[in-house]
Amino acid sequence: KLLKNIDLRLYVRRYNCFNVQLFINNEFVDAKSGKKFPTYNPATGKLIVEVAEGDKADVDLAVAAAKQAFHRNSEWRKLSPLQRTDLILKLCSLIERDRDVLASLETQDNGKPYAEADFDVEAAIMTFKYYAGWTDKFVGDTIPAGDIIAQTLKEPVGVVGQIIPWNYPLLMLTWKWAPALAVGCTIVMKPAEQTPLTALHMAALAKEAGFPAGVINVITGYGPTAGAAISEHHDIQKVVFTGSVEIGRIIMEAAAHSNLKRVTLELGGKSPVVVFEDADVDVAAGIAHEALFSNHGQSCCAGSRTYVHEKIYDQFVAKATALAKARKVGNPFDETVKQGPQIDEEMMNKVLGYIESGKQQGAKLQCGGKRIGNVGYFIEPTIFSDVNDKMKIAQEEVRLEYNKFAKFSLNSFFTHRFWPRTINLQIQFFGRDH
């Protein structure tokens, strides 16, 4: 049995392989270019494994397979809704069987504590079960229209392109796959380049569950190459994306410029928490603490600003600071640890830069503010008080930004005040003047 602190050799012993290739038409294959890219463990900074780097040529193959699988007389299209339910439930039981594998891979690739990764697996199972029940419940209307018969018929749109980020790799995949499979679409997914491993394991499980070839395809690779090829593709009928506002705009534009494919974007927020004077300070501070620090602050809805009524301000700051100081940061496989590393070195440096700017602009550092050790990308849970809305830390999202050529650009960040998007770390703001 695979242990919590996953050892890839144990994985290989269980499965006779480690899936690091692209998944196209139910086969694991190398990228056409032969290229690979590294994925690192953010808790150690060490390479986990190299993964195939797909780009346009591979996306073309995947889309062709997905299109073929969606053909009117294909095996997939001929399945009844309840047969799709059965397949999704079979996938659920395989996820349940491999719960420890998925949680371990996720913790290793993303850095989140094992208990949180395990909860993500649980949530994935619940989500697939939920959508398994929807296969036969999308119904059309009959419309009174005089002596003509008017009715609507709901049909799957076809090939769906799916592009996801690194903060909840397995859950993001689930939220995209489950509804698309329930209604009978076929899928070309690109996981985030920082966290490709659970998606590849899920691809293997989808094959084992019996999804016909081409229904699910996974292309690991970078955004401006593989991701762009998806959003620009003429044979993709819909693109769904979770990530930054900036890339969301690019995707919407690409969809419009290509075939006017449907677009669904899930972007982010620099979400404020507001605490009124009649709140129970202990309860409110506990909620605000979890709102920010869960998943290392790396959630689109992380409560990265907290506005507190001045009557309870000092009391609240003291309580919130105590909670942040008590939060244990470290090895995500240690059961007592609540917080692992940030996703990568780039992000760690970005957060440290924002902390520096908070200090320089006159916010009061209540606790934290420093990197922990020099192995992995850990940062102390950090709280600023006496922040005003003009300060950079109150206005800007803490996030990574791409340059055009697939590597991260250093020291550039998102500067639009009212564009909310939070992959936001460790900084909690308290503004007296609100």
Ligand code: ADP
């Ligand atoms: P985050 O801030 O969460 O890293 P991004 O929006 O930068 O969010 O990335 C989310 C996903 O979008 C990742 O899978 C990334 O590879 C992909 N992506 C990045 N740039 C592009 C692009 N130009 N076109 C399509 N997808 C992209």
